[in-house]
Amino acid sequence: MRFQLTEDQRALRDGVRGLLARLFGSEALWAAVDGGGLDRGLWRELGAAGFFGLRLAEAEGGVGLGLPEAVLVFEEAGRVLLPGPLVATHLAAGVVPGAATGEVVVTAVGGGELVEWLDEADVVVGDAAGAVALRSVDPLTPLHRVPAGVSAARPGDLFVLLTAAEQLGTAVRACELAVQHARTREQFGRPIGAFQAVKHLCAELLVRVEVARAAVYAAAVTADPVDIAAARLLADEAAVRGARDCLQVHGGMGFTWEADVHLCLKRAWVRAERGGSITESEELLAGELLAEAG
Amino acid sequence: MDLAYSPEEEEFRGRLREWLAKVLPTLPPKPSPDDWPGRRAYDLGWQRMLYDAGYADVHWDASPTVRLIFLEETEKAGAPYVGAGFVGLLHAGPTIAAEGTAEQRARWLPSILRGEEVWCQGFSEPDAGSDLAALRTRARRDGDAYVVSGSKIWTSHAEVADWCELLVRTDTSAPKHRGISWLAMPMDAPGVTVRPLRTLAGSTEFAEVFLDEVRVPVANRVGEENDGWRVTMVTLSYERGTAFVGEVVACRRVLGEVAREARVNGRWDDAGVRRRLGRLNAEFRALWRLTQWNVSEAEASGGVPGVGGSVFKLRYSRVRQELYDVAADVLGPGALDLGRPWVLDRLSSLSYTIAAGTSEIQRNIVGERILGLPKG
Numbered sequence: 001m002r003f004q005l006t007e008d009q010r011a012l013r014d015g016v017r018g019l020l021a022r023l024f025g026s027e028a029l030w031a032a033v034d035g036g037g038l039d040r041g042l043w044r045e046l047g048a049a050g051f052f053g054l055r056l057a058e059a060e061g062g063v064g065l066g067l068p069e070a071v072l073v074f075e076e077a078g079r080v081l082l083p084g085p086l087v088a089t090h091l092a093a094g095v096v097p098g099a100a101t102g103e104v105v106v107t108a109v110g111g112g113e114l115v116e117w118l119d120e121a122d123v124v125v126g127d128a129a130g131a132v133a134l135r136s137v138d139p140l141t142p143l144h145r146v147p148a149g150v151s152a153a154r155p156g157d158l159f160v161l162l163t164a165a166e167q168l169g170t171a172v173r174a175c176e177l178a179v180q181h182a183r184t185r186e187q188f189g190r191p192i193g194a195f196q197a198v199k200h201l202c203a204e205l206l207v208r209v210e211v212a213r214a215a216v217y218a219a220a221v222t223a224d225p226v227d228i229a230a231a232r233l234l235a236d237e238a239a240v241r242g243a244r245d246c247l248q249v250h251g252g253m254g255f256t257w258e259a260d261v262h263l264c265l266k267r268a269w270v271r272a273e274r275g276g277s278i279t280e281s282e283e284l285l286a287g288e289l290l291a292e293a294g
Numbered sequence: 295m296d297l298a299y300s301p302e303e304e305e306f307r308g309r310l311r312e313w314l315a316k317v318l319p320t321l322p323p324k325p326s327p328d329d330w331p332g333r334r335a336y337d338l339g340w341q342r343m344l345y346d347a348g349y350a351d352v353h354w355d356a357s358p359t360v361r362l363i364f365l366e367e368t369e370k371a372g373a374p375y376v377g378a379g380f381v382g383l384l385h386a387g388p389t390i391a392a393e394g395t396a397e398q399r400a401r402w403l404p405s406i407l408r409g410e411e412v413w414c415q416g417f418s419e420p421d422a423g424s425d426l427a428a429l430r431t432r433a434r435r436d437g438d439a440y441v442v443s444g445s446k447i448w449t450s451h452a453e454v455a456d457w458c459e460l461l462v463r464t465d466t467s468a469p470k471h472r473g474i475s476w477l478a479m480p481m482d483a484p485g486v487t488v489r490p491l492r493t494l495a496g497s498t499e500f501a502e503v504f505l506d507e508v509r510v511p512v513a514n515r516v517g518e519e520n521d522g523w524r525v526t527m528v529t530l531s532y533e534r535g536t537a538f539v540g541e542v543v544a545c546r547r548v549l550g551e552v553a554r555e556a557r558v559n560g561r562w563d564d565a566g567v568r569r570r571l572g573r574l575n576a577e578f579r580a581l582w583r584l585t586q587w588n589v590s591e592a593e594a595s596g597g598v599p600g601v602g603g604s605v606f607k608l609r610y611s612r613v614r615q616e617l618y619d620v621a622a623d624v625l626g627p628g629a630l631d632l633g634r635p636w637v638l639d640r641l642s643s644l645s646y647t648i649a650a651g652t653s654e655i656q657r658n659i660v661g662e663r664i665l666g667l668p669k670g
Contacts, residue, residue: 001299001359003583003590009295068295179665193667196658202667203608203660210605214584215576221297230576279569285579286572289553 003218005072012069016076019049024080026260033139033263038084038105038120047102051077051086052093056100062093067158071165071220078169078239081263083140085117087162087274088125096123109146111155111276118144138266155276161219161228163275164235167268168209168216171238174246174264175205181250192249201245212238226288229281236275239268297586299359307363313347314371321374327497334412334454337377341409350407353383354391358592362539362585369543378451382406382413386459389476393517393525402457402478414455416446416479416503417526423448424655426461427470427523431505433462433477439509440464440477442485445502448649452488452501455481460510465520474522478514485509495641496632538610539585545617546578548636552617556624570620577613581606604656605664611646611653618643 005013023045032039046052054070056062070090077086088108089099098104107117109126118124118131119142131144155163179202182193192198212234219231243265247254254261272278299307321340325332344350352364376383387406390398405411422429431444442462449458458479465473479486485508490498517525553571556562588602618640622629629637647653661667 001297001303001362001586001590002594003295003297003586004594005295179667182667191668193661193665194670196654196670199661199667199670200654200657202665203657206660206665207605207608210602211577211580211584211609214587215580217295218297218580218583218586221295227579230579233573233576234580279565282569282572282576284572285575286553286568289550289571289575290557 003221009069009072012065013072013076016049016073017079020076020080020082024082029081029260029263032083036139036142038117040105043084043089043105044102046086047100052090052102053100054090054093056094060094061100067161067223068217068220070162071216074162074165075169075172075216078166078267079173081140081170081173081260081267085121087159087166088116090162091156091158092123092125096125099123108159110159110274112273113146113148114270114273115144115146116141116270116274118142136270138263138270140263141267141270143270154280155274157223157225157228160232160275161216161223163271164212164216164219164228164232167235167239167271168212170264170268170271171205171209171212171235171242174239174242174261175202175209177260177264178202178205178242178246178249181253185251198249201249205242205245208234208238208242226285229284232275233278233281233285236268236272236278240265240272243268299363303359303363306360307367310349310364310367311371313349314367314373317343317347318371318373324374330454330498334378334451337374337379338409338412340374340377341379341383341407345408350409354388358589362589365539366543369540370547375540378412378454379406379409381415381451381455381459382411382457385415386413386457386478389459389525389528390478390516392528393476397513398478398516411456412451412454413457413459414449414452414481414503416449416458416460418448419445420447424652426526427474429461429463429474431460431462432466433464433475433510435464435512436509438512440475440512440515442477442479442505442508442510445504447491447502448500449488449503450500452481452503453490453498457481458503461522461526464522468520471523473520474526475519476516476522476525477510478516479505479508479510483508483510493641494644495638538606539589541614542578542581542585542610545614546575546582548621548639549574549578549617552621552624552636555621559624559626561624561626567620567623570616570623574613574617574620577609577616581610581613584609604651604659607650608653608656608660614646615643 023042050063051073053062054065054073058064085105085107089106092106093100096104096106099106104122105120106123106125107115107121109115109128115128115131118128128146131146134143134145136143182198182202183191185192193202215231215234219227243261247261247265250259250261253259325336341350352361383406387403390402417426419429419431431442431446433440433442458481460477460479462475462477463473464475485506487504489502491500491502493499556567561567584606588606591602618636621636622640625634628634631637662669
């Protein structure tokens with residue numbers, strides 16, 4: 001058993017991290033917050049880099065990699081808060097012409113009857129008839145809501161898993177931001193990370209990240225629906241709770257618009273809805289206990 | 295990144311499973327928790343069976359993955375716990391194997407493996423628990439012996455132990471992490487007094503050990519004089535490594551039993567209870583994956599457990615307590631009846647966020663050693 005990243009997987013992760021640092025660094029993030037709208041140029045660059053066609057066979061113009069690799073890539077996307085209907089477009093590659101290359105933007109009706117980026121999308125998966133625009137809490141994710149019952153299907157397992165991978169990445173980002181701040185911000189003549197009250201918040205941030213990481217990576221290997229439900233619950237918690245604790249570590253600065261922290265929290269909230277009903281995931285896991293016990 | 299076992303590992307699992315199915319029905323009934331001589335005999339007898347079947351040294355010599363399989367299969371089959379052999383097999387043994395002389399290894403390791411001698415741990419003191427390096431038990435050199443005086447506390451199995459892995463201060467003028475030595479002390483030496491402590495669960499799981507001018511041969515010192523802190527850190531890395539693997543498997547089994555009980559007594563109809571059970575299932579599944587991740591990492595890095603054990607222990611000790619709280623919720627008023635299953639376990643689980651390094655200490659370790667935050 002080698003439940004560790006292979007050398008190729010490490011190289012892929014590092015490569016994607018480098019690419020996203022170049023394409024979507026802090027400046028680009030804030031330009032997107034101020035500018036609004038989907039950056040089509042960025043979308044095509046992601047397509048050219050194989051972001052959407054990653055799991056598509058090479059014969060079909062894809063990269064021919066598997067679900068574990070896709071999870072690593074979406075974790076990196078979550079880490080930089082890359083905006084856009086990334087998961088829906090990735091899942092449409094090979095089905096919707098132009099999705100793999102990033103020429104066509106695809107969105108989907110997700111959990112909570114929410115549709116992201118509806119006005120910018122070329123193709124919608126699911127029935128978005130009667131969709132009404134919301135004033136989205138996340139400045140980087142425009143949202144519509146379709147009337148209840150029109151599209152009752154719960155999100156597919158891969159949709160949920162890749163969303164969980166993005167949540168994991170955002171949890172990593174929150175942990176990094178918190179630790180960086182705790183190391184450098186001084187109060188009472190020393191870095192605040194020296195105080196146990198702050199140090200312990202940071203330690204718990206990491207614990208949630210590592211537990212979620214093990215669950216998300218394992219679900220990517222097995223693609224088992226119960227593993228995916230577990231991964232989803234833990235990744236949601238790591239991202240949402242992590243962003244809140246990161247905000248707390250930042251003190252008053254964390255409550256300002258200028259700090260990145262609220263962008264992490266708001267995106268984590270959006271994705272927690274996109275993954276479908278949390279109650280349903282919990283019920284699935286509870287039911288499995290009885291199935292296993294016989 | 296995969297979760298598949300090699301053919302050799304699967305072969306080991308199959309052979310072990312077959313052996314367990316054959317021998318477990320032949321075991322004598324488990325002794326009562328208060329019968330210490332009975333527990334000693336039972337636990338050592340089990341170790342002897344493992345020895346005869348060739349599984350005795352799985353904690354020391356096997357690859358981390360094989361050790362994981364061993365712990366998973368024995369727990370699933372309901373095999374006896376390592377029990378009184380815990381300190382010898384998981385602390386003192388590996389420490390002597392790594393740091394002892396050839397004579398020391400020949401003297402102590404075979405008797406641990408064959409289930410002939412029980413060890414206990416003399417680390418904590420009344421004034422040196424989480425701040426272990428503040429220990430004050432003193433050892434003064436007198437010819438070829440150390441003369442030891444002081445006291446130890448939270449010593450499991452002290453009543454039936456033959457040996458104690460003892461930390462003593464051999465240089466009182468050195469800074470507190472220095473001047474400590476690691477000794478193997480015979481528990482029948484004159485001057486050793488054991489006073490059992492009663493836990494909140496009503497049982498006597500551990501004891502106080504008083505040491506009054508106890509003579510311990512200098513030849514029983516493992517590692518250099520005043521180098522005991524480093525030796526101890528070797529021991530503790532084992533404690534936080536794979537020590538909890540069997541327990542995670544056990545917790546998942548208990549969770550299934552709690553779910554079945556809820557189904558039988560109607561608590562299952564409460565959506566709140568179902569959701570909590572589902573969430574705990576997610577937690578224990580993830581903890582099992584984290585175990586597999588840590589074991590794979592240990593295998594890749596040469597078998598030495600890293601600080602990742604602290605991450606695991608923080609989450610595990612909390613979730614284990616939540617498991618028995620949910621069990622209590624399922625039992626209802628039955629949770630107040632010591633005769634019901636899980637009620638004693640619930641009481642015992644209260645120690646998990648304290649024993650083997652409190653959660654507060656573990657958070658300091660994670661914050662300082664993994665995240666690189668400054669010391670407070």
